[in-house]
Amino acid sequence: MSHPLRSVLADVGPDSCPGSFNFHCHTICSDGSLEPLELIRQASERGLSHLAVTDHHSARAFQPMADWLQAQRDAGAVVPTLWTGMEISCLLKGCLVHVLALGFEPGHAALEPYNRGDSVVGEALRADAVVKAIHTAGGLAVLAHPARYRLGHDVLIDEAARLGFDGGEAWYDYDMQTVWAPSPMICEAIDRQLANLGLLRTCGTDSHGIDLGGR
Incomplete structure:
Protein backbone atom coordinates (compact mmCIF):
# COMPACT_ATOMS: atom_id res chain seq x y z
CA MET A 1 0.00 0.00 0.00
CA SER A 2 1.55 3.30 -1.10
CA HIS A 3 1.28 6.07 1.48
CA PRO A 4 3.20 9.37 1.77
CA LEU A 5 3.90 8.72 5.46
CA ARG A 6 5.92 5.61 4.65
CA SER A 7 8.94 7.57 3.46
CA VAL A 8 8.84 9.69 6.62
CA LEU A 9 8.72 6.66 8.91
CA ALA A 10 11.67 5.10 7.09
CA ASP A 11 13.86 7.62 8.93
CA VAL A 12 12.53 6.91 12.44
CA GLY A 13 15.14 5.83 14.97
CA PRO A 14 15.84 5.98 18.72
CA ASP A 15 16.76 9.68 18.53
CA SER A 16 13.79 10.81 16.41
CA CYS A 17 11.45 11.49 19.33
CA PRO A 18 10.66 13.91 20.87
CA GLY A 19 12.71 16.47 18.94
CA SER A 20 11.82 15.65 15.33
CA PHE A 21 8.90 13.19 15.24
CA ASN A 22 5.99 12.45 17.56
CA PHE A 23 3.29 10.09 16.33
CA HIS A 24 1.57 9.43 19.67
CA CYS A 25 0.23 12.21 21.90
CA HIS A 26 -3.07 13.36 23.39
CA THR A 27 -5.23 16.44 23.95
CA ILE A 28 -8.32 17.18 26.02
CA CYS A 29 -10.31 15.59 23.19
CA SER A 30 -9.60 12.31 25.02
CA ASP A 31 -7.52 11.97 28.19
CA GLY A 32 -4.80 14.57 27.61
CA SER A 33 -4.25 17.89 29.39
CA LEU A 34 -3.48 20.20 26.47
CA GLU A 35 -5.98 22.05 24.33
CA PRO A 36 -5.37 21.21 20.64
CA LEU A 37 -4.00 24.68 19.89
CA GLU A 38 -1.74 24.55 22.95
CA LEU A 39 -0.30 21.27 21.70
CA ILE A 40 0.31 22.42 18.14
CA ARG A 41 1.91 25.67 19.32
CA GLN A 42 4.23 23.68 21.55
CA ALA A 43 5.07 21.28 18.71
CA SER A 44 5.94 24.25 16.50
CA GLU A 45 8.05 25.91 19.22
CA ARG A 46 9.94 22.65 19.70
CA GLY A 47 10.71 22.51 15.99
CA LEU A 48 9.05 19.16 15.29
CA SER A 49 9.10 18.06 11.66
CA HIS A 50 6.18 15.61 11.73
CA LEU A 51 3.52 14.71 14.27
CA ALA A 52 0.14 13.09 14.71
CA VAL A 53 -2.23 13.65 17.63
CA THR A 54 -3.75 10.28 18.52
CA ASP A 55 -6.61 10.90 20.91
CA HIS A 56 -8.55 7.82 21.98
CA HIS A 57 -11.47 7.30 19.61
CA SER A 58 -11.46 10.93 18.57
CA ALA A 59 -10.02 12.88 15.64
CA ARG A 60 -11.67 16.11 16.79
CA ALA A 61 -8.37 17.89 17.49
CA PHE A 62 -7.11 17.62 13.92
CA GLN A 63 -9.02 20.36 12.10
CA PRO A 64 -8.36 23.26 14.51
CA MET A 65 -4.68 22.35 14.54
CA ALA A 66 -4.56 22.09 10.73
CA ASP A 67 -6.25 25.48 10.41
CA TRP A 68 -3.77 27.07 12.83
CA LEU A 69 -0.82 25.59 10.94
CA GLN A 70 -2.16 26.86 7.61
CA ALA A 71 -2.48 30.37 9.05
CA GLN A 72 1.14 30.19 10.21
CA ARG A 73 2.29 29.00 6.78
CA ASP A 74 0.36 31.82 5.11
CA ALA A 75 2.27 34.22 7.37
CA GLY A 76 5.57 32.73 6.22
CA ALA A 77 6.36 30.57 9.24
CA VAL A 78 8.02 27.17 9.04
CA VAL A 79 5.79 24.70 10.87
CA PRO A 80 5.51 20.92 11.41
CA THR A 81 3.67 18.59 9.07
CA LEU A 82 0.54 17.37 10.85
CA TRP A 83 -0.90 13.93 10.04
CA THR A 84 -4.31 12.68 11.06
CA GLY A 85 -4.25 10.29 13.98
CA MET A 86 -6.43 8.34 16.37
CA GLU A 87 -5.81 5.62 18.97
CA ILE A 88 -8.29 2.76 18.64
CA SER A 89 -8.87 -0.16 21.01
CA CYS A 90 -9.19 -3.64 19.53
CA LEU A 91 -8.77 -7.34 20.28
CA LEU A 92 -5.63 -9.00 18.92
CA LYS A 93 -5.31 -12.72 19.74
CA GLY A 94 -7.94 -12.13 22.43
CA CYS A 95 -5.80 -9.41 24.03
CA LEU A 96 -7.05 -5.82 24.28
CA VAL A 97 -4.51 -3.61 22.51
CA HIS A 98 -4.33 -0.14 21.00
CA VAL A 99 -3.86 0.64 17.32
CA LEU A 100 -2.61 3.98 16.06
CA ALA A 101 -4.45 5.03 12.89
CA LEU A 102 -2.15 7.44 11.06
CA GLY A 103 -2.51 9.50 7.90
CA PHE A 104 -6.12 8.64 7.10
CA GLU A 105 -8.61 10.80 5.20
CA PRO A 106 -10.26 13.22 7.66
CA GLY A 107 -13.91 12.41 8.24
CA HIS A 108 -13.86 9.15 6.29
CA ALA A 109 -16.99 7.08 6.92
CA ALA A 110 -15.03 3.86 7.50
CA LEU A 111 -13.60 5.23 10.74
CA GLU A 112 -16.79 6.88 11.97
CA PRO A 113 -17.71 3.98 14.35
CA TYR A 114 -14.32 4.40 16.03
CA ASN A 115 -14.50 8.20 16.19
CA ARG A 116 -17.23 8.58 18.79
CA GLY A 117 -15.27 8.84 22.02
CA ASP A 118 -15.65 5.24 23.20
CA SER A 119 -14.48 1.79 22.19
CA VAL A 120 -16.77 -0.21 19.94
CA VAL A 121 -18.20 -3.62 20.84
CA GLY A 122 -18.84 -6.80 18.89
CA GLU A 123 -17.23 -7.73 15.57
CA ALA A 124 -16.00 -4.17 14.99
CA LEU A 125 -13.65 -4.61 17.98
CA ARG A 126 -11.66 -7.33 16.21
CA ALA A 127 -8.20 -6.28 15.07
CA ASP A 128 -8.84 -7.35 11.48
CA ALA A 129 -11.96 -5.14 11.35
CA VAL A 130 -10.03 -2.15 12.73
CA VAL A 131 -7.18 -2.60 10.26
CA LYS A 132 -9.63 -2.91 7.38
CA ALA A 133 -11.39 0.32 8.43
CA ILE A 134 -8.08 2.20 8.72
CA HIS A 135 -6.94 1.02 5.29
CA THR A 136 -10.30 1.85 3.73
CA GLY A 168 4.50 -0.92 15.28
CA GLU A 169 5.60 1.69 17.79
CA ALA A 170 9.26 0.75 18.12
CA TRP A 171 10.57 3.61 20.25
CA TYR A 172 8.59 4.19 23.45
CA ASP A 173 9.34 5.20 27.05
CA TYR A 174 8.11 2.18 29.02
CA ASP A 175 9.68 3.64 32.18
CA MET A 176 7.51 6.78 31.82
CA GLN A 177 10.33 9.16 32.75
CA THR A 178 9.82 12.89 33.23
CA VAL A 179 11.98 13.54 30.18
CA TRP A 180 11.11 11.07 27.41
CA ALA A 181 13.69 8.47 26.46
CA PRO A 182 13.20 5.08 24.79
CA SER A 183 13.65 2.00 26.98
CA PRO A 184 16.76 0.53 25.32
CA MET A 185 16.60 -3.27 25.49
CA ILE A 186 12.88 -3.75 24.90
CA CYS A 187 12.69 -1.09 22.19
CA GLU A 188 15.69 -2.53 20.37
CA ALA A 189 14.09 -5.99 20.43
CA ILE A 190 10.81 -4.60 19.08
CA ASP A 191 12.63 -2.62 16.39
CA ARG A 192 14.48 -5.75 15.23
CA GLN A 193 11.31 -7.81 15.13
CA LEU A 194 9.44 -5.19 13.13
CA ALA A 195 12.36 -4.78 10.72
CA ASN A 196 12.62 -8.54 10.20
CA LEU A 197 8.92 -8.62 9.30
CA GLY A 198 9.26 -5.69 6.91
CA LEU A 199 7.01 -3.48 9.05
CA LEU A 200 7.24 0.27 9.62
CA ARG A 201 8.51 1.63 12.93
CA THR A 202 7.15 4.70 14.68
CA CYS A 203 7.92 6.64 17.85
CA GLY A 204 5.90 8.84 20.20
CA THR A 205 5.86 10.31 23.68
CA ASP A 206 2.28 9.24 24.48
CA SER A 207 2.04 12.61 26.21
CA HIS A 208 -1.01 13.14 28.41
CA GLY A 209 0.31 16.10 30.40
CA ILE A 210 1.23 19.65 29.48
CA ASP A 211 4.71 18.89 28.09
CA LEU A 212 5.26 17.07 24.79
CA GLY A 213 8.72 16.10 26.02
CA GLY A 214 7.34 13.47 28.41
CA ARG A 215 4.34 11.27 29.05
Whole structure:
Protein backbone atom coordinates (compact mmCIF):
# COMPACT_ATOMS: atom_id res chain seq x y z
CA MET A 1 0.00 0.00 0.00
CA SER A 2 1.55 3.30 -1.10
CA HIS A 3 1.28 6.07 1.48
CA PRO A 4 3.20 9.37 1.77
CA LEU A 5 3.90 8.72 5.46
CA ARG A 6 5.92 5.61 4.65
CA SER A 7 8.94 7.57 3.46
CA VAL A 8 8.84 9.69 6.62
CA LEU A 9 8.72 6.66 8.91
CA ALA A 10 11.67 5.10 7.09
CA ASP A 11 13.86 7.62 8.93
CA VAL A 12 12.53 6.91 12.44
CA GLY A 13 15.14 5.83 14.97
CA PRO A 14 15.84 5.98 18.72
CA ASP A 15 16.76 9.68 18.53
CA SER A 16 13.79 10.81 16.41
CA CYS A 17 11.45 11.49 19.33
CA PRO A 18 10.66 13.91 20.87
CA GLY A 19 12.71 16.47 18.94
CA SER A 20 11.82 15.65 15.33
CA PHE A 21 8.90 13.19 15.24
CA ASN A 22 5.99 12.45 17.56
CA PHE A 23 3.29 10.09 16.33
CA HIS A 24 1.57 9.43 19.67
CA CYS A 25 0.23 12.21 21.90
CA HIS A 26 -3.07 13.36 23.39
CA THR A 27 -5.23 16.44 23.95
CA ILE A 28 -8.32 17.18 26.02
CA CYS A 29 -10.31 15.59 23.19
CA SER A 30 -9.60 12.31 25.02
CA ASP A 31 -7.52 11.97 28.19
CA GLY A 32 -4.80 14.57 27.61
CA SER A 33 -4.25 17.89 29.39
CA LEU A 34 -3.48 20.20 26.47
CA GLU A 35 -5.98 22.05 24.33
CA PRO A 36 -5.37 21.21 20.64
CA LEU A 37 -4.00 24.68 19.89
CA GLU A 38 -1.74 24.55 22.95
CA LEU A 39 -0.30 21.27 21.70
CA ILE A 40 0.31 22.42 18.14
CA ARG A 41 1.91 25.67 19.32
CA GLN A 42 4.23 23.68 21.55
CA ALA A 43 5.07 21.28 18.71
CA SER A 44 5.94 24.25 16.50
CA GLU A 45 8.05 25.91 19.22
CA ARG A 46 9.94 22.65 19.70
CA GLY A 47 10.71 22.51 15.99
CA LEU A 48 9.05 19.16 15.29
CA SER A 49 9.10 18.06 11.66
CA HIS A 50 6.18 15.61 11.73
CA LEU A 51 3.52 14.71 14.27
CA ALA A 52 0.14 13.09 14.71
CA VAL A 53 -2.23 13.65 17.63
CA THR A 54 -3.75 10.28 18.52
CA ASP A 55 -6.61 10.90 20.91
CA HIS A 56 -8.55 7.82 21.98
CA HIS A 57 -11.47 7.30 19.61
CA SER A 58 -11.46 10.93 18.57
CA ALA A 59 -10.02 12.88 15.64
CA ARG A 60 -11.67 16.11 16.79
CA ALA A 61 -8.37 17.89 17.49
CA PHE A 62 -7.11 17.62 13.92
CA GLN A 63 -9.02 20.36 12.10
CA PRO A 64 -8.36 23.26 14.51
CA MET A 65 -4.68 22.35 14.54
CA ALA A 66 -4.56 22.09 10.73
CA ASP A 67 -6.25 25.48 10.41
CA TRP A 68 -3.77 27.07 12.83
CA LEU A 69 -0.82 25.59 10.94
CA GLN A 70 -2.16 26.86 7.61
CA ALA A 71 -2.48 30.37 9.05
CA GLN A 72 1.14 30.19 10.21
CA ARG A 73 2.29 29.00 6.78
CA ASP A 74 0.36 31.82 5.11
CA ALA A 75 2.27 34.22 7.37
CA GLY A 76 5.57 32.73 6.22
CA ALA A 77 6.36 30.57 9.24
CA VAL A 78 8.02 27.17 9.04
CA VAL A 79 5.79 24.70 10.87
CA PRO A 80 5.51 20.92 11.41
CA THR A 81 3.67 18.59 9.07
CA LEU A 82 0.54 17.37 10.85
CA TRP A 83 -0.90 13.93 10.04
CA THR A 84 -4.31 12.68 11.06
CA GLY A 85 -4.25 10.29 13.98
CA MET A 86 -6.43 8.34 16.37
CA GLU A 87 -5.81 5.62 18.97
CA ILE A 88 -8.29 2.76 18.64
CA SER A 89 -8.87 -0.16 21.01
CA CYS A 90 -9.19 -3.64 19.53
CA LEU A 91 -8.77 -7.34 20.28
CA LEU A 92 -5.63 -9.00 18.92
CA LYS A 93 -5.31 -12.72 19.74
CA GLY A 94 -7.94 -12.13 22.43
CA CYS A 95 -5.80 -9.41 24.03
CA LEU A 96 -7.05 -5.82 24.28
CA VAL A 97 -4.51 -3.61 22.51
CA HIS A 98 -4.33 -0.14 21.00
CA VAL A 99 -3.86 0.64 17.32
CA LEU A 100 -2.61 3.98 16.06
CA ALA A 101 -4.45 5.03 12.89
CA LEU A 102 -2.15 7.44 11.06
CA GLY A 103 -2.51 9.50 7.90
CA PHE A 104 -6.12 8.64 7.10
CA GLU A 105 -8.61 10.80 5.20
CA PRO A 106 -10.26 13.22 7.66
CA GLY A 107 -13.91 12.41 8.24
CA HIS A 108 -13.86 9.15 6.29
CA ALA A 109 -16.99 7.08 6.92
CA ALA A 110 -15.03 3.86 7.50
CA LEU A 111 -13.60 5.23 10.74
CA GLU A 112 -16.79 6.88 11.97
CA PRO A 113 -17.71 3.98 14.35
CA TYR A 114 -14.32 4.40 16.03
CA ASN A 115 -14.50 8.20 16.19
CA ARG A 116 -17.23 8.58 18.79
CA GLY A 117 -15.27 8.84 22.02
CA ASP A 118 -15.65 5.24 23.20
CA SER A 119 -14.48 1.79 22.19
CA VAL A 120 -16.77 -0.21 19.94
CA VAL A 121 -18.20 -3.62 20.84
CA GLY A 122 -18.84 -6.80 18.89
CA GLU A 123 -17.23 -7.73 15.57
CA ALA A 124 -16.00 -4.17 14.99
CA LEU A 125 -13.65 -4.61 17.98
CA ARG A 126 -11.66 -7.33 16.21
CA ALA A 127 -8.20 -6.28 15.07
CA ASP A 128 -8.84 -7.35 11.48
CA ALA A 129 -11.96 -5.14 11.35
CA VAL A 130 -10.03 -2.15 12.73
CA VAL A 131 -7.18 -2.60 10.26
CA LYS A 132 -9.63 -2.91 7.38
CA ALA A 133 -11.39 0.32 8.43
CA ILE A 134 -8.08 2.20 8.72
CA HIS A 135 -6.94 1.02 5.29
CA THR A 136 -10.30 1.85 3.73
CA ALA A 137 -9.89 5.37 5.09
CA GLY A 138 -6.46 5.56 3.44
CA GLY A 139 -4.44 5.30 6.65
CA LEU A 140 -1.73 3.17 8.19
CA ALA A 141 -2.39 0.81 11.12
CA VAL A 142 0.35 0.73 13.78
CA LEU A 143 0.42 -1.40 16.94
CA ALA A 144 0.92 1.03 19.84
CA HIS A 145 3.47 0.29 22.61
CA PRO A 146 3.72 -3.46 21.86
CA ALA A 147 5.30 -4.32 25.23
CA ARG A 148 2.52 -2.97 27.44
CA TYR A 149 0.03 -5.82 27.09
CA ARG A 150 -0.90 -9.12 28.70
CA LEU A 151 0.67 -11.02 25.79
CA GLY A 152 4.29 -10.56 24.79
CA HIS A 153 5.32 -8.25 22.00
CA ASP A 154 6.78 -11.14 20.01
CA VAL A 155 3.40 -12.88 19.85
CA LEU A 156 1.40 -9.72 19.22
CA ILE A 157 3.66 -8.31 16.52
CA ASP A 158 3.68 -11.61 14.63
CA GLU A 159 -0.12 -11.68 14.71
CA ALA A 160 -0.33 -8.02 13.73
CA ALA A 161 1.87 -8.72 10.71
CA ARG A 162 -0.33 -11.66 9.72
CA LEU A 163 -3.43 -9.43 9.86
CA GLY A 164 -1.91 -6.72 7.67
CA PHE A 165 -0.80 -4.12 10.21
CA ASP A 166 1.60 -1.66 8.62
CA GLY A 167 3.92 -1.22 11.57
CA GLY A 168 4.50 -0.92 15.28
CA GLU A 169 5.60 1.69 17.79
CA ALA A 170 9.26 0.75 18.12
CA TRP A 171 10.57 3.61 20.25
CA TYR A 172 8.59 4.19 23.45
CA ASP A 173 9.34 5.20 27.05
CA TYR A 174 8.11 2.18 29.02
CA ASP A 175 9.68 3.64 32.18
CA MET A 176 7.51 6.78 31.82
CA GLN A 177 10.33 9.16 32.75
CA THR A 178 9.82 12.89 33.23
CA VAL A 179 11.98 13.54 30.18
CA TRP A 180 11.11 11.07 27.41
CA ALA A 181 13.69 8.47 26.46
CA PRO A 182 13.20 5.08 24.79
CA SER A 183 13.65 2.00 26.98
CA PRO A 184 16.76 0.53 25.32
CA MET A 185 16.60 -3.27 25.49
CA ILE A 186 12.88 -3.75 24.90
CA CYS A 187 12.69 -1.09 22.19
CA GLU A 188 15.69 -2.53 20.37
CA ALA A 189 14.09 -5.99 20.43
CA ILE A 190 10.81 -4.60 19.08
CA ASP A 191 12.63 -2.62 16.39
CA ARG A 192 14.48 -5.75 15.23
CA GLN A 193 11.31 -7.81 15.13
CA LEU A 194 9.44 -5.19 13.13
CA ALA A 195 12.36 -4.78 10.72
CA ASN A 196 12.62 -8.54 10.20
CA LEU A 197 8.92 -8.62 9.30
CA GLY A 198 9.26 -5.69 6.91
CA LEU A 199 7.01 -3.48 9.05
CA LEU A 200 7.24 0.27 9.62
CA ARG A 201 8.51 1.63 12.93
CA THR A 202 7.15 4.70 14.68
CA CYS A 203 7.92 6.64 17.85
CA GLY A 204 5.90 8.84 20.20
CA THR A 205 5.86 10.31 23.68
CA ASP A 206 2.28 9.24 24.48
CA SER A 207 2.04 12.61 26.21
CA HIS A 208 -1.01 13.14 28.41
CA GLY A 209 0.31 16.10 30.40
CA ILE A 210 1.23 19.65 29.48
CA ASP A 211 4.71 18.89 28.09
CA LEU A 212 5.26 17.07 24.79
CA GLY A 213 8.72 16.10 26.02
CA GLY A 214 7.34 13.47 28.41
CA ARG A 215 4.34 11.27 29.05
